[in-house]
Amino acid sequence: MLRTLRALLPTLLDLIVPTIVYYLLHWLGVADAPALIAACAATAGYAVPRMIRRRRVDALGLLVIAELAATTALLTATGDARLALxxxxxxxxxxxxxxxxxxxxxxxxxxxxxxxxxxxxxxxxxxxxxxxxxxxxxxxxxxxxxxxxxxxxxxxxxxxxxxxxxxxxxxxxxxxxxxxxxxxxxxxxxxxxxxxxxxxxxxxxxxxxxxxxxxxxxxxxx
Structure with a gap:
């Protein structure tokens, strides 16, 4: 079970880290759209170095990058945070x-x-x-x-x-x-x-x- 949990830890972090960043920025008064962009950027902040350390791009890393790009594009084009969610x-x-x-x-x-x-x-x-x-x-x-x-x-x-x-x-x-x-x-x-x-x-x-x-x-x- 511990081995399985260790393997899924990156996915758990991908769920938890952006949530913490978003709510912290929201509490500080940042609007929804930029707060969500910052939350996705925070995810990339550790996902990309993780791929560099492992010297390979895995499916999870590609998903994080694609999600970041899609979220940023949606929020920039529409300003609608619901679309990003x-x-x-x-x-x-x-x-x-x-x-x-x-x-x-x-x-x-x-x-x-x-x-x-x-x-x-x-x-x-x-x-x-x-x-x-x-x-x-x-x-x-x-x-x-x-x-x-x-x-x-x-x-x-x-x-x-x-x-x-x-x-x-x-x-x-x-x-x-x-x-x-x-x-x-x-x-x-x-x-x-x-x-x-x-x-x-x-x-x-x-x-x-x-x-x-x-x-x-x-x-x-x-």
């Missing part, structure tokens, strides 16, 4: 669609996300985990159901975010929309952890399988 709805809807698409095209996104927990960093278990995708219908169905469930949760948050933004003043909506965001992260953590014992048993069985046993034809899209 709707940005999570857009990329969560896209993310939900990608999760669903991965259930039928290639491998579900949870396959990669659950790898460290199911293999515990053991190269032999990692190889068995890879083989299990081809040999175990249970492995494939577990990841497909899990990815579909996460997609549904993302879409639910996207819809809820629209309701929050339009039902509350900007000063309240900015904070309230983070609550389901944090809840979504916790749900993903719980879902992944709840499937780890099952995935681990599948990997254990694959490790016990004789290496000279003929392997089934890989599933379509594998």
């Amino acid at each position: 709707l940005r999570p709805t857009v990329y969560l809807t896209v993310a939900a669609a990608v999760f669903l698409l991965s259930c039928w095209c290639g491998r579900p996104l949870t396959y990669t996300g659950a790898t460290p927990m199911a293999t515990k960093g053991d190269p032999e278990r990692a190889a068995a985990y890879e083989r299990s995708w081809h040999n175990s219908p249970q492995m494939r169905s577990t990841h497909r159901r899990l990815s579909a469930t996460i997609a549904a949760a993302m879409f639910g948050y996207a819809v809820l975010n629209v309701v929050i933004v339009h039902a509350f003043p900007v000063s309240q909506a900015d904070g309230l929309q983070k609550v389901p965001g944090i809840a979504l992260i916790l749900v993903v953590m719980v879902l992944l952890r709840s499937r780890v014992p099952r995935l681990s048993r599948i990997v254990d069985a694959e490790q016990r399988r004789p290496t000279d046993t003929p392997q089934p034809t890989p599933a379509a899209g594998a």
Whole structure:
């Protein structure tokens, strides 16, 4: 659980830091639009150095940069802070669609996300985990159901975010929309952890399988 929480810490910071900055500036009397721009800039202030330290641009880093650019463009062009608050709805809807698409095209996104927990960093278990995708219908169905469930949760948050933004003043909506965001992260953590014992048993069985046993034809899209 601690390993999973550590992996999700950057995402939690992306939710918490801009909220703190926004409310601090709002308390100091800064208008909504510039306060939101400053909040996004604060997120970039640690996200970009994080990418530089890791010497690679990951998906999360790209999302932060894209969000920053979109927010700044929207607020500069319209001055409407509500439009900026709707940005999570857009990329969560896209993310939900990608999760669903991965259930039928290639491998579900949870396959990669659950790898460290199911293999515990053991190269032999990692190889068995890879083989299990081809040999175990249970492995494939577990990841497909899990990815579909996460997609549904993302879409639910996207819809809820629209309701929050339009039902509350900007000063309240900015904070309230983070609550389901944090809840979504916790749900993903719980879902992944709840499937780890099952995935681990599948990997254990694959490790016990004789290496000279003929392997089934890989599933379509594998």
